[in-house]
Amino acid sequence: MAYDGVLIYGLSKELEESLCNGRVDKIQQPEKDEIHLTLRSRGRNYRLLMSASASHPRIHITEQIKTNPMVPPMFCMVLRKHLSGGRLIGIKQPGMERILELDFAVINEIGDLDKKTLIIEIMGRHSNIILTNPDGTVLDAIKHVDSSISRVREILPGKQYFYPPSQGKTNPLEADYADIDQKLQSSEPGKSPVNILANSYTGVSKATAEEILHRSEINNAKLSQIFVDFFKDVHNNKFFPCLLVDHSGKPRDIFPMAYTIHDPRSLKAYPTFSEALDEFFQVRDKMERIQQRTAHLHRLININLERCQKKLDLHMKELEKAKYAEQYRLYGELITSNIYQIPPNVEMVSLLNYYESDNPMITIAMDSAKTAAQNAQSYFKKYNKARRTEKKQSQLVIETQEEIDYLESIAHNLSICTNEDDILEIREELTQGAYLKEAAKKEKRKQQHTAAFKPHHFLSSDGFEILVGRNNNQNDRLTLKTALPNDLWLHTKSIPGSHVIVKAGSQPISETAVLEAATLAAYYSKARSSVNVPVDYCPGKNVRKPTGAKPGMVIYEHYKTVFVTPTEEKVQAIKKL
DSSP: OSSSHHHHHHHHHHHHHHTTOOOOEEEEETTTTTEEEEEETTTTTEEEEEESSSSSSSEOOOOOOOOOOOOHHHHHHHHHHHHHHHHEEEEOOOOOOOOOEEEEEEOOTTSOOOEEEEEEEOOOOGGGEEEOOTTTEEEESSSOOOOOTOOSSOTTTTTTOOOOOOOBBBBBGOOOOOHHHHHHHOTTTTHHHHEEEEEEETTTHHHHHHHHHHHHHHTTHHHHHHHHHHHHHTTOOOOEEEEEEOOOEEEEEEESSOOOOOOOGGEEEESHHHHHHHHHHHHHHHHHHHHHEEEEEEEEHHHHHHHHHHHHHHHHHHHHHHHTTTHHHHHHHHHTTTTTOTTTTTTTEEEEEEEETTTTTEEEETTTTOOHHHHHHHHHHHEEEEEHHHHHHHHHHHHHHHHHHHHHHHHHHTTOOOOOHHHHHHHHHHHHTTTSSOOHHHHHHHHHSOOOOEEEEEEESSSSSSEEEESSSHHHIIIIIIIISSSSEEEETTTOOOOOOOOOOSSOHHHHHHHHHHHHHHHHHTTTTHHHHHHEEGGGEEOOOOTTTOTTTEOOOOOOOEEEOHHHHHHHSEEEE
């Protein structure tokens, strides 16, 4: 990610312009490593978010409002004591480090004007938010770092604050052609220019270094020249905040300007850094929360899938043994036919197999302690047992495979969850299926108060409504209650996925609507990334649910099949209501 010194440089200028001389109105700590400062500046309120999260450290203005704990954490109370009512008088970035210092002018307890500095260090898992006195003494930090964590740099109340080690890097704003050329030429043989730039200059990420290298290759110019020109633009505040987005519009990275190494169509521009950062991290946080909420459900499903697979293997082995049933019957009948010709106390006997046209000889193992009649009876018993086993194990194989298919469908539904309601409904389904213990009362109440859950709703290019289920319970409701006899029902062939309904209305369903609905069925299935996905479709009246079948499991007849290749572009082209 390009949240480097370059981006922070542009962000600091933006924050300085918006927030300087603003008064601190509120201080909140909604998360253990996140601070929200509400500042009144230029006739409006700004909410400044600062996070020392190990995964998503950042600072920017946000529109996001979070629920605060009933009792404020200690660091929040310290900030309120020292910063409440103060004015933000300056924002600076030391060098091009991933550090911002916010200076506040505050009236202290005895009425004197005092200065406090709030420092945010954006350094991955070492990120921190630190409050200091003018002399650099640490008043408190959101993360305390003692000697057991770092012997190089302790961050504790009463300790002197100093910057993290510079690692011998140079400020890129002060670099000249000779300095850059010297670093490029004196580096280790075989080391890439990207790594040289990123390791030699403060605040230059690999993403930024790759962009500078790409520009030099496009312009057929010296790397040092492009490097200097790039940081001239940085110094002159020629920024153009933008997000790198994928085909679905989800943000993948953030840049301080349009990086030419990426397709311009994949870059989404924003008027400010804060707006870009706010959207980027809101989407990231949402995805992370969903992953955290679904992680234990994925583990539960995987455990049950492994259990079912072991059961299936055992049933198949038993079924394999049962295939000798006809052989046991043949042995019993041949012994019975030749019962008076077989001498007693033999361990092996060769008999004529008169069931085959060429009458071959067949060798049969005998129990020498038993008579011929008893051996024949023993083989008939084995035959009957094998037949019973075959019948039982065949049914168990079917049931186990159905359970595997069902669990795979739930796993697929979990993978396409987009909100808490999706997760809660799947939890409820797992609870009903006895895969999960009864939900806690709090969560059950939340489920009861959740508004009626709606499926995905699309409109085909020629005006037909298309409904797509989000989970198995909803698939059942769509197929068995919402769909009318003449509506079209679609599902991927033998692949876990959503049920799709095309509402017929008073018009025959067009081929265009069928293809678009089939594309949605393939996209909302386990075969999303495949090509030529088979999708079965038939009228709703041809779909029924067997007695006792699990949610989402149906059988259908008199169907047709169409092959489609689902892509983000095709799905986005279908209007979503």
